Amino acid sequence: MIIRENTRDSVSTITLAGTLDALSAPELQSFSENSALSPNVVLDLSDVDFLDSSGLRVIRGMALKKRESGGDVILACMNDDVRKVFNNTQLVRLFHIYDDLDAAVTYAETNKKSI
């Protein structure tokens, strides 16, 4: 799993690439615990080819944590296999999901303290 972070319009964007499963989920977990991120975070999933429930659990945990302090995790660009996991577990209802990275960043930027 490749994890990269950069800031766009004062929004932390985390770009993931590869497989997010029980083997790699701990990497994302520790990354999110050890990074100083903006209140709203965009997760760019365009290069994630596979997601399992362990990956889902970490993403969900990140979002619930962010919400405790008025922020959120916004999801962008998931492929059909990844979306299926969100749909099948109904976690799709928990997230703002965008097919376009710019739209996700704009949403995160404009909804800074409104959540």
Added chain:
Amino acid sequence: MIIRENTRDSVSTITLAGTLDALSAPELQSFSENSALSPNVVLDLSDVDFLDSSGLRVIRGMALKKRESGGDVILACMNDDVRKVFNNTQLVRLFHIYDDLDAAVTYAETNKKSI
């Protein structure tokens, strides 16, 4: 294994894609037996990701058959894994090999009956 054939400058060019191994080699074998090809044939291997000795055997058989009637099989654009198989079996010595498809076709075109 995807096998496509077209004619460029009166030279039959066979484009292979995928894995050429013991499972798919019979497809290439029967294709070569059932196609009317120019005396010199170019095999475009750019999209062959894997080759084993069964694939090698078919390519070699095609070349030896062509040579019986004064033609040849010219190889183009093999990746490093595929080239390794030719090198390790010394079959590299049996072929004209080009990294560039145009160069292979030009060679096949200009050396029409000279072999």
Added chain:
Amino acid sequence: MNTTIILPAEMCYLRLATVTAWTAAEIFSNSLNAENGIHDFCHAFKLAVCETFSNSVRHAVHSKEEKNVTIRFSSSNDRLTALVSDSNLPFDPVITLPDIEKYPEGGFGLFLIRQLMDEVVFTRENGMNLVAMTKKLTVEHKQGN
């Protein structure tokens, strides 16, 4: 389709479990001359095996002897079954959707498997947990067949 892979109960083997599941499902699909739905079928098996294998590893009882997880693929007509077995303690498979907004969160693994597969059967046999996951491949034949 009849093939078995035996892996140590360690997470580093997860990708071997999943690639085997995908490829077994692909070979099964080819054997039926399926044309459509192959990707989704293979993904469902990959994900289901990913969930069960990682459960087996996570809940493995470690002792001096190395523990294994066995995955067997078998088919009957248009149905493929992945049978995952481990020597963990018995467990009661609770397949309800956890509260998606409760934190910390419960397991979505077994729930996901249920969504993906047509049939999921849990049994305990000879000190082993067996999870049998079956899915039917709806075959649309290639035009002209």
Added chain:
Amino acid sequence: MNTTIILPAEMCYLRLATVTAWTAAEIFSNSLNAENGIHDFCHAFKLAVCETFSNSVRHAVHSKEEKNVTIRFSSSNDRLTALVSDSNLPFDPVITLPDIEKYPEGGFGLFLIRQLMDEVVFTRENGMNLVAMTKKLTVEHKQGN
């Protein structure tokens, strides 16, 4: 590394054999924290297993009972071994380079395996042919390790 896959002696399982070999070699490479040469190492195992598995299938003696080919991956320090076994008739492994210009041609399979691997051992045991293929991964550690 210690994993076993049991496949029917049918060519349609070849890709399952090869993807298993590649992934096993990759997991082994990761376990050593190897940085370089991983691709070539994995390709060598994929090709060696492809050659031995297809030999096992091609020379299988078919009877009423289904025949299997077993592939076991095991490691010792920086060496990975693939052990391929079948229940075919005994054979004498002739590893010489066939005349490359003679037609029809002889087998390049065993010769290729010899080129790719550091050690290849053929044995006959309990009515089974065993081919043990071992290769050392020269480990260059990641900078900073």
